[in-house]
Amino acid sequence: MADRPYRLAINGYGRIGRCLLRALAERGDATGMEVVAINDPADAAAMAHLTRHDTTHGRFPGEVALADGALEIDGRWIRLSHETDPARLPWAECGVDLVLECSGSFRDRATAEAHLTAGARRLLFSQPASSDVDVTLVRGYNQADLRRGHRIVSAASCTTNCLIPLIATLDQAFGVEHGVATTLHSAMNDQPVIDSLQSGSPRLTRSALQSMVPVDTALARGVERLMPHLAGRFECLHMRVPTINVSAMDLAVTLAQDTDAETVNAAFREAADGPLSGLFGVVDDAVASMDFNHDPRSGILDATQTRVAAGRLVKLICWFDNEWGFAHRMLDIAGDIARLDRAGGYP
Ligand SMILES: NC(=O)c1ccc[n+]([C@@H]2O[C@H](COP(=O)([O-])OP(=O)(O)OC[C@H]3O[C@@H](n4cnc5c(N)ncnc54)[C@H](OP(=O)(O)O)[C@@H]3O)[C@@H](O)[C@H]2O)c1
Numbered sequence: 001m002a003d004r005p006y007r008l009a010i011n012g013y014g015r016i017g018r019c020l021l022r023a024l025a026e027r028g029d030a031t032g033m034e035v036v037a038i039n040d041p042a043d044a045a046a047m048a049h050l051t052r053h054d055t056t057h058g059r060f061p062g063e064v065a066l067a068d069g070a071l072e073i074d075g076r077w078i079r080l081s082h083e084t085d086p087a088r089l090p091w092a093e094c095g096v097d098l099v100l101e102c103s104g105s106f107r108d109r110a111t112a113e114a115h116l117t118a119g120a121r122r123l124l125f126s127q128p129a130s131s132d133v134d135v136t137l138v139r140g141y142n143q144a145d146l147r148r149g150h151r152i153v154s155a156a157s158c159t160t161n162c163l164i165p166l167i168a169t170l171d172q173a174f175g176v177e178h179g180v181a182t183t184l185h186s187a188m189n190d191q192p193v194i195d196s197l198q199s200g201s202p203r204l205t206r207s208a209l210q211s212m213v214p215v216d217t218a219l220a221r222g223v224e225r226l227m228p229h230l231a232g233r234f235e236c237l238h239m240r241v242p243t244i245n246v247s248a249m250d251l252a253v254t255l256a257q258d259t260d261a262e263t264v265n266a267a268f269r270e271a272a273d274g275p276l277s278g279l280f281g282v283v284d285d286a287v288a289s290m291d292f293n294h295d296p297r298s299g300i301l302d303a304t305q306t307r308v309a310a311g312r313l314v315k316l317i318c319w320f321d322n323e324w325g326f327a328h329r330m331l332d333i334a335g336d337i338a339r340l341d342r343a344g345g346y347p
Contacts (some may be wrong), residue, residue, distance in 0.1 A: 017102040022061065032335075037078060040103075098122045108129070109130060135150050136154040138160055166249065183237070212242070261308050279297055286304065296328040
């Protein structure tokens, strides 16, 4: 039984949910994981259509068919359901090992436990969850904190996955005293195409096509949760910009020692070749954001944009594919959970 593929379910088949299925397909069978069920309120035909066609990432890398309300991908069947209440999901029938919770509708432990009561063994949130989850993991920083007993896990956010390793690299090389980060983030599905009445933040009533829109962010609290030694020393802003994918982290920090741009870039090159290999990169070309579409890394430092004022105030720009990089980080964590779960044997 330990040799069977680890069985994943996706709850919420939006941008991240669909990227997860694609990213798993691109990684191939060697992951030892397969998606056996997907749940989303949308109808099955729409789910199949947006599996095949994606404006941002292109055609699906495989044959996609729909029969009897189930999705067939290269001859493998995925059960589809259309519930909004996690307690009613068919996870027990599908033998789900791990739910990838990507609906954006839930972030609390009680909802996660409803998935477990419905029959899933473990759950991974695609967003920062409430503080009582078992662990929040950022690859390149604290992935070693995962334990076999962890059943409810968060993969943090795309912005946290970019920012934390940046801060950690600077902290290790120079000591970080304070910082301010601004995410320049592509549009998301919580924004209307043109102005539209919606409840919640008034900023999210404005056209995603026509404006840069500042929105609320809890990123600074995410930094504090993962790096308690920096509590009270970081603030963050978030600006949605009218592009469909790829974001930039604009980070300014004060350091504990003097340095220059070349030395800062060298610290990142060393990290990208060492502990952050495969997760981070450094680019020296005159790039633009779309050059990183479909890039699986958590961040790519733009070395041409590094600036240092008065020796200690450092400003950086780091590109990241907010969809594709994050989907890969979720699969990395899912793979770690599967390995630990298998090592303990399935109950
Ligand atoms: N997009 C990114 O760049 C990104 C990166 C990292 C993390 N995240 C996080 O991942 C989550 C999803 O983001 P997204 O961009 O993928 O959003 P999205 O495109 O809006 O996808 C969410 C999907 O979940 C569905 N859904 C809503 N309520 C549900 C429920 N109760 N049960 C099952 N499905 C439900 C939505 O259906 P309806 O449309 O009908 O409501 C939608 O299809 C958010 O927490 C977001 O912060 C997003």
